[in-house]
Amino acid sequence: AQTVTQSQPEMSVQEAETVTLSCTYDTSESDYYLFWYKQPPSRQMILVIRQEAYKQQNATENRFSVNFQKAxxxxxxxxxxxxxxxxxxxxxxxxxxxxxxxxxxxxxxxGSGTRLQVQP
Amino acid sequence: DAGVTQSPTHLIKTRGQQVTLRCSPISGHKSVSWYQQVLGQGPQFIFQYYEKEERGRGNFPDRFSARQFPNYSSELNVNALLLGDSALYLCASSSESGTSGVSSYEQYFGPGTRLTVT
Structure with missing residues (x-):
């Protein structure tokens, strides 16, 4: 079975600055997909970005990018x-x-999620 | 286009009662998945249905059941409610069209139903 671990329960960032959220996973499979979802207080789960494991290039969506380290x-x-x-x-x-x-x-x-606060 | 819709938005039940939650997928989507999200945790997979057949089941007791109708809408039923069933229940739909690429299997989530068991 696969597991996903997010070790940062909460993070805080100043407006206009950059923040990085961590995620590690465990799998024995060679091909898979990884996603980041955002869930605001409205509860709607929104897809932020996806990464196909067979692609070496890191995915980018506007201000959001990933650092995918398969090994x-x-x-x-x-x-x-x-x-x-x-x-x-x-x-x-x-x-x-x-x-x-x-x-x-x-x-x-x-994963268990990371709560991101943005300070004005 | 309308997104995934779920009803009701909130409901409160008493221990031992039964509850039915409803989900309407995005038009053209043939697969519906259900997730349970306990407060402070990530969603946990309950069921996936495709073309009215159960295609996957998570680690949940038999008190949980679901079905999918010819119009691809779905119901999740929970019997003999326990306090621990209090959670946000999320429905997600995907097209599962079989075309190449991840997008046909991408899951789009509804706003959820908040169930409180007292």
Missing amino acids: AKSFSLKISDSQLGDAAMYFCAYRSAFGPRDTGRRALTF
């Missing part, structure tokens, strides 16, 4: 130019790439 099983999220609206819970998630649908391997495995 180290590390997947950190960097938020540049932090904005007040970035304040939320951030969850790292893992999903297998292979497997027939009937084994439920499309399910996401989430």
